[in-house]
Amino acid sequence: MTAFTDLHHAGEPLLLPNAWDHASALALAARGFRAVGTTSLAVAAAAGLPDGAAATREQTLRLARTLGSGPFLLSVDAEGGFSDDPDEVGEFARELLAAGAAGVNLEDGLGPADRHAAKIAAVRAAAPGLFVNARTDTYWLGDGEGTTRRLDTYLRAGAHGVFVPGLTDPREITALVRGLAGVPLNILYSPTGPSVPRLAGLGVRRVSLGSLLYRRALGAAVEAAAGIRAGRDPQGPAPSYEEIQAPGRHARGQGDGAASPERPPYG
Template identity: 85%
Template sequence: MTAFADLHHADAPLLLPNAWDHASALALAAQGFPAIGTTSLAVAAAAGLPDGAAATREQTLLLARTLGSAPFLLSVDAEGGFGDDPDEVAELARELYALGAVGINLEDGLGPADRHAAKIAAVRAAAPGLFVNARTDTYWLGDGEGTTSRLDAFLRAGAHGVFVPGLDDPREIAALVRGLDGVPLNVLYSPTGPSVPHLADLGVRRISLGSLLYRRALGAAVEAAVDIRAGRPVAGGRAPSYEEMQMLSRRADGE
């Protein structure tokens, strides 16, 4: 865990892009990103299942199995641990760590804070090598009320860092950073929110891209198909060649 934890205390914040399959993860790593996260929305959408409904445990483990031995540090978005039983969440953490993951993201979904804290404590005991990023949805699903008390409970349970998606007001971010007294704060990047340099100045230590890349990729694919059907030139960025895609697979084979 040390190398991954160290990235949260470097000179610049950890910008964590979130991949959804082998090719997206290896392509991002090839651009120099030392750590890659997964995105639960993409895992669920690819399987035709709802996100945040504890329906994708097996799909998440399959993706971790695919990526765990790749040449980057892997952090897995595990929703709320795919269950309410701390022992079951602990078993998931053990499996992820055995597959090569170095981090796990656990969200509270605004459920009872003590239950989420129990999951965190169980994960710490079962997989001490995993960096536990404890997410609260007070801003994502609510108005921000209760953020501090929830994060305090999660930190007492052993979380290494905290994640507050939906928090994008600079003054509120700065105040939360001050209150955390050195604990790494993770926020979700928003195209309409503060820039990465601004977030760095505010003291944010980890910036996740969440499902943004997946949604952009899906949007670009649909837009290209519609343009082709209409006889228009395909807009957007350069598409990787067939040979470049094959190279990603060869890298996984160690060639």
Template identity: 80%
Template sequence: MTAFADLHHADAPLLLPNAWDHASALALAAEGFPAVGTTSLAVAAAAGLPDGAAATREQTLHLALVLGSAPFLLSVDAEGGFSDDPDEVAELARELYALGAAGINLEDGLGPPDRHAAKIAAVRAAAPGLFVNARTDTHWLGDGDGTMRRLDAYLRAGAHGVFVPGLADPRTIAALVRGLDGVPLNILHTPAGPPVAHLADLGVRRISLGSLLYRRAIGAAVDAALAVRAGRPLPDGTTPSYAQIQRTGRQDGSE
């Protein structure tokens, strides 16, 4: 965990791009990102399943199997652990760590904070080397009420860092950073929110891209198909060659 934890305390915040398969993760790592996360929305969408419904445990473990030995640090978006049973969430964490994951992101989905704290404590006991990023959805699904109370509970349970997606107001972010007193705060980047440099000035230590890259990729694919159908030039953008994508394939042919 040390190398991944250290990225949260470096001179600049950890900018964590989120991949959805082997090729996207390797392409991001090739551009110098030392760590790559996964995105639960993309994992679910690719399998034709809903996000946030505890439906993609198998697919998440398979992606960790594919990426866990790659030459970058891997953080896995595991929704709420795919179970309300702390022991089952702990077993998931144990499997992810064995596959090579360096971190896990666990969201509370605005469920009871004591239940989420119990999951975090169980994960810490089962996989001590795994960096636990505890997410609260007070701003994502609510009005922000109770954010610090929930984060305090998760930190007491052993979380290494905390994640508050949906929070974009600079003053509120700065106040939360002060209240956390050195605990790494993770903020979800959005095109309409503060840019990376501003988030860094506010004291944010980790900036995730979430499903943004996946959604942009789907949009670009549809735009390209429409351009070809209409006889227009392809939209501006970088298109990797067949050979470049082929080189991201696993050399042993395994899955």
């Protein structure tokens, strides 16, 4: 956990991009991102299941096992732990740690603060090597009321950092940073909110991209298909077949010198 913790206290905030599969995670790591998160929306959407409904425990664990040995530090978006039973959440965290995860993000969904605190305590006990990022949805699902009280409760339970998605007002961010007295504050980047340099100046220590990259990738794919149908050439960069395939072969241990059949640059 030490290396991941250190990223929250380096000179610049930790900008955490969120991947949705093996290829997207490796592509981000190749661009110099030392840590990569997962996004629960993408995991759920890929399985045809709702996000935030505790329906993707196995899919989330499967992705963590796929990414846990990658050349980056992995933080897993685990919704609310996929259970209201703290012991079950602790067991899930233990499995994430065994899969190679360095951190876990747990959201309260505005459920009882003491129940979420019990989950955090259970995770700390079952998987002491995981960095616990405690998310409160006071701004995501409400007007911000009770944020400080909830965060204090989660920190007393053992959270290493706190996450307040939906908070974009610079004055409120500044006040929260001061109140946290050095505890890393995580903010969800918004195209309509402060830039990353601005958030850094406010004292934010971690900036997550959430489902933004996944949604933009999906939008770009649909736009490209529609453009081709209309007779237009697709715009924007696209990795080559070889660029995507090469790290995949390495990660699967296929670089053993054996000849592989030639493949066309598509598939």
